Amino acid sequence: MPHVRAHVGLGGNLGDTERTLAAGVHALAALPDARVRGVSRLYATAPVGVTDQAEFRNAVVALDVPAGPDPETGALALLLALKGIERAFGRQARERWGPRELDLDLLSFGSHRLHVERLIAARSHDPARGGGVQWLEVPHPSAAERLFVLAPLAELAPDLIPPGWTGTVDEARLRRIEVEGSAAVRPVGRWSAADGGWLPDEVSAPDELARPHGRA
Secondary structure (H helix, E strand, O other): OOEEEEEEEEEEOOOOHHHHHHHHHHHHHOOOOOEEEEEOOEEEEOOOOOOOOOOEEEEEEEEEEEOOOOHHHHHHHHHHHHHHHHHHOOOOOOOOOOOOOOEEEEEEEOOOOEEEEOOHHHOOOOHHHOOOOOEEEEOOOOHHHOHHHHHHHHHHOOOOOOOOOOOOHHHHHHHHHHHHOHHHEEEEEEEEOOOOEEEEOOOOOHHHHHOOOOOO
16 A cells, blocks of 8 residues: 655643653554654743743654545545544543644645545544534645744755645754744753653754755
8 A cells, every 4th residue: 555754743731741752653653554753852932822821842753654545535534534533532522723632733744735525534633623524635824824833844845845835844843943933942852762752852942943954
């Protein structure tokens, strides 16, 4: 069965977030016919939108997953699996941008650019949206404007040019650092496959984030 490289963003700020995100990585690895190809460092990030809440932890996983009979079907199947994992970890419906146990965002799905209606079971937890149509957009429509996504994604795929973007992921990361400042995100852990989780990051100076990443 053909596979595609997908990138999934992980985030959360409730409970033992580091342990929850590590368990989320293992849940992604356990998806049928999927294989984890890379895990970024763990980042502490400032909340966006609703700022009166605890800071978040964020990471990105590179995952090879079944392509499906067509890109739309394959991406929807992966999204459905991601929402199932969120529910299994106790994700509750709350205000948009609010606190969450585990958030899984489909950032990219191969080289495909998609705009497809979500299945009901794959809709986001957002009471403000009501019961109307929700769309899956790939690449994630807000990824280029979110340093908490770009910093970990650039570790795994710095030279990736997502469809519809005008430059690489790492170029977008550097632009957002100019806007938000490197203090908006800071690495706090590095993934250890042997330990099955993140270990304390030994290099966490904010100015390190302003340097271009090498090819991953």
